[in-house]
Structures are given as C-alpha cells and as structure tokens.
Amino acid sequence: MKILLFGKSGQVGWELQRALSTVGEVIALDRHSTNGLCGDLTNIQGIRETIRKLAPRVIVNAAAYTAVDRAESDEQVATLVNATAVQAMAEEALSLDGLLVHYSTDYVFDGSGCDAWYETDTVAPVNVYGITKLAGEYAILASGCKHLIFRTSWVYGARGNNFAKTMLKLAQTRAELRVIADQVGAPTGADLIADATSVAIRHACQRPEVSGIYHLAASGSTSWYEYAKLVIDFGRDYGMDLAVQSVTPIATSEYPTPACRPLNSRLNTESI
Numbered sequence: 001m002k003i004l005l006f007g008k009s010g011q012v013g014w015e016l017q018r019a020l021s022t023v024g025e026v027i028a029l030d031r032h033s034t035n036g037l038c039g040d041l042t043n044i045q046g047i048r049e050t051i052r053k054l055a056p057r058v059i060v061n062a063a064a065y066t067a068v069d070r071a072e073s074d075e076q077v078a079t080l081v082n083a084t085a086v087q088a089m090a091e092e093a094l095s096l097d098g099l100l101v102h103y104s105t106d107y108v109f110d111g112s113g114c115d116a117w118y119e120t121d122t123v124a125p126v127n128v129y130g131i132t133k134l135a136g137e138y139a140i141l142a143s144g145c146k147h148l149i150f151r152t153s154w155v156y157g158a159r160g161n162n163f164a165k166t167m168l169k170l171a172q173t174r175a176e177l178r179v180i181a182d183q184v185g186a187p188t189g190a191d192l193i194a195d196a197t198s199v200a201i202r203h204a205c206q207r208p209e210v211s212g213i214y215h216l217a218a219s220g221s222t223s224w225y226e227y228a229k230l231v232i233d234f235g236r237d238y239g240m241d242l243a244v245q246s247v248t249p250i251a252t253s254e255y256p257t258p259a260c261r262p263l264n265s266r267l268n269t270e271s272i
Contacts, residue, residue, distance in 0.1 A: 007039075041063050081132075107130035178255070183262070
C-alpha cells in the first residue's frame with residue numbers, strides 16, 4: 001500500500017512516519033521537499049500534480065497553518081493551507097478512489113459549557129484558525145471521497161514546539177509563571193494520534209463505510225495551569241535546573257490575545 005504523507009516535519013507528522021511504516025510504503029513530504037514532489041500546501045497545483053504522479057492509496061494530511069494568533073491577520077494564507085489545499089487533496093483522493101486522512105481541531109467548537117463535545121454537536125468556531133479548519137472539513141465532506149477526519153486537541157510531542165516545552169523553557173529563567181486556569185482540555189500525545197491513525201487506516205481500507213469525523217484525544221481533562229504545574233514538577237524530578245518559584249492561576253481575560261480561545265476543549269471519544 002502506498003501512503004502519501006504531507007507535513008512530515010510536524011509533531012504528528014514525525015510520529016506518523018514511524019507508525020505508518022507498518023502499514024505500507026510511506027512517501028513523506030514537507031514544504032521543503034524537492035525531487036519533483038511538492039509538499040507546500042500554498043502551492044495547490046503542485047499538490048495536485050504530486051498526488052497524480054504518485055497515485056497513493058492513502059493520503060495523510062498532517063500539515064496545517066497552526067499559528068492561531070497570526071491567522072487573525074493572515075487569513076488568506078491560513079485559508080489556503082487549511083481549506084483550499086485540503087479541498088484539492090480530497091478531489092484528487094476521489095479521482096483515485098483513495099482514502100484521505102486529515103486532522104482537525106477542537107477549535108471548530110465555541111468552547112461553551114463543561115461537557116465533552118460530540119462529533120455531531122453544533123460547530124461555531126470563535127477565531128480564524130477554527131474557521132479555516134472547519135472549512136477544510138466541509139471541503140472533504142463535499143468532495144465525496146473516502147475519509148477519516150480526526151479532531152484532536154492540545155497536541156504535544158518530542159519534536160516541534162508545544163505548551164510543555166514552552167513552560168519548561170520559561171521555568172528556567174522566570175521566578176513566577178502566570179498560567180490560564182479556565183481553559184480545559186486533554187493534552188494528547190502525537191505518538192498516540194499516530195498509532196491510532198495507523199490502526200484506523202487498516203480498518204478504513206477494508207471497511208469504507210467507517211468514513212467520517214472522529215474525535216481523537218487522550219482521556220480525562222485538565223487546565224493549562226494544572227498542566228504547567230505537572231510539567232514543571234516532572235522537570236524537577238528529572239534534574240532540570242529551574243528558576244521558577246511559583247505558578248499562579250489566571251483567567252483568560254487577564255491574558256488577552258489576538259485570537260479568542262475556547263474555554264472548553266473537552267472531546268468525547270466514544271465513537272473512535
């Protein structure tokens with residue numbers, strides 16, 4: 001089975017190279033890829049030509065525009081990467097009768113309430129990033145291609161930047177950290193996402209009827225504040241020299257950002 005992977009250098013993409021190697025032949029690209037293959041999602045025609053050239057049975061899109069705050073002033077590029085390129089992948093997957101695997105986000109919801117979101121709940125993104133990711137979902141559904149859309153949240157991994165690494169870096173130089181305590185979600189490992197994807201692809205290739213949207217996240221929930229404390233305690237337990245003396249909980253309203261963030265990012269994972 002030939003698998004074309006976009007976004008090989010990201011947190012999830014890096015883990016997918018390992019996890020998907022047990023499923024088939026993986027051709028992994030990122031925006032810097034050459035040799036006649038295009039992994040740059042701002043180059044729509046290049047993406048189409050690459051898919052046609054390789055004719056994979058499975059396309060896995062782990063690439064995305066994820067700079068949430070920057071997207072507020074860079075909506076055109078965010079839309080190009082998160083929606084237009086995804087539409088092209090979906091259309092090419094349909095023409096090949098292939099499977100498209102795509103990753104979306106809890107940011108398609110408005111973050112209200114305290115209950116975990118179901119796949120069927122009403123979507124209402126509160127920022128440009130969420131709007132463009134939702135547009136990508138709609139493009140896949142409209143194409144009619146076989147697909148698996150995985151909404152996930154609070155991703156962390158050994159490679160790339162994430163909240164845990166940021167907290168450890170700040171904790172080395174600052175005596176106090178002020179961390180948001182009223183946003184709640186589930187930190188989800190890139191390795192978990194990749195391994196679940198590998199299993200899901202095996203099922204979906206044999207049972208096309210399982211196409212759909214699924215929530216893929218770790219169990220339980222926590223706040224950014226509690227998560228930060230855990231990471232810092234972990235760092236100290238493993239001998240890191242940390243300057244931080246206190247971690248103070250704050251409300252989202254005390255830390256204004258260009259993009260609004262959902263307060264409730266809990267995802268119900270019963271379906272997957």
